[in-house]
Amino acid sequence: MQDLWTALCLVAVLEGLFLFVSPGGWKRTVEQLWQLDDRQIRQLGGLMLVAGAAALWWLRH
Template sequence: MPAALLQALCLVAVIEGLFLFAAPELWRRTMEQLLGRADASLRRLGAGVLVAGLASLWWMHAA
């Protein structure tokens, strides 16, 4: 289990690095737009991403 968690975190770092490498201007504009959002809006967005990620993990584990 700890190895799988570490692998998942490494994959997150690879994906985030890929976004920064491939489209830095788009990434910058996205971050600027997020800075302008209210905390409640960011929490809803985070909750949605969290639920989508958990559902994806559950679906992949069940398959």
């Protein structure tokens, strides 16, 4: 359970870093996401999910 909290904290740190370093770039990215349909966003989310799970598996084994 501690690993889960550590991972969530790391996500928060990385998200905050992106917002701190490049707020304009973050805004442009969000504007582009608004223009995508739900199917495209779902596919992107699925791709990120699979990539993250594969990377986690690779790091742990």
